[in-house]
Amino acid sequence: MLDTDTCSFIIKAVPEAVAKARLHSGQWCISSVVYQELMAGLLGAKSKRLETGFQLFLSTVPVLEFSMSDALVAAEFQVENHKRGHNIGLADNQIAGHAASAGLTLVSSNRRHFKPMLGLTLESWA
Numbered sequence: 001m002l003d004t005d006t007c008s009f010i011i012k013a014v015p016e017a018v019a020k021a022r023l024h025s026g027q028w029c030i031s032s033v034v035y036q037e038l039m040a041g042l043l044g045a046k047s048k049r050l051e052t053g054f055q056l057f058l059s060t061v062p063v064l065e066f067s068m069s070d071a072l073v074a075a076e077f078q079v080e081n082h083k084r085g086h087n088i089g090l091a092d093n094q095i096a097g098h099a100a101s102a103g104l105t106l107v108s109s110n111r112r113h114f115k116p117m118l119g120l121t122l123e124s125w126a
Contacts, residue, residue, distance in 0.1 A: 001064070001099040002030050003108030004037045009126045011053040020107075020125035028107065029062040031070075031098040033091055066098055073097035077117055088113040096120050 002010075007030060009017035021028065030038070035058070042054040074097025081088060092113050099106040105121040108114055114122050 001095075001102065001104040001106055002028055002034065002061075003095055003106055003110060003114075004034050005109050006107045006125055007034060007038055007057060007061075008041070009109075011050065011057050013053075014126055017125045029064050029104075031095050032063055032066045033094045033098060035063045037091060064098065064102060066094060067101075070094070070098040070101040073101040077120075081117070084116070086116050 006017060010021050038054060038058060042051060042058065045051040045054060071094070074094045077097050077100070078090075078093040081093065092110075096106060096114055096117050100117075100120045105123050106114060107123050107125055109124045109126050111122065111124065114120060
C-alpha cells in the first residue's frame with residue numbers, strides 16, 4: 001500500500017520510485033485515505049503537468065476502502081502513539097492502520113512517522 005509521499009514521487013516521475021512501481025506493477029494499491037489526500041492535491045494543482053500526472057495516476061491505481069476493522073487498528077495505533085508522545089495526525093494513523101489491518105506493507109519515505117509503529121511493515125521506494 002503506497003503512502004501519499006510515494007504516490008507523489010511516482011506522479012512527479014522520481015526515477016527510483018517509478019522504477020520500483022514498475023518492478024512491482026500490479027502488486028500495489030492505495031488506501032481511500034490516501035486517495036482523499038491525492039484528490040486534495042489534484043484540486044489544488046497549480047501546474048497542468050502535475051494535474052495530468054495526478055489524473056493519470058488516480059485513473060489506474062486500485063483504491064482499497066477504509067473499513068470499520070481498519071478504523072479499529074488505526075485507533076489502536078493512535079492510542080499507542082499518543083501514550084509514547086508520538087503524535088502523527090489522524091490521516092497517517094488511518095493509513096498505517098489500514099495497511100496493517102489488510103496485512104500489507106506500507107511504502108513510505110516518512111520513516112519518522114511510521115517506523116515506531118509496532119505491527120506495521122514499512123518499505124521505502126525513494
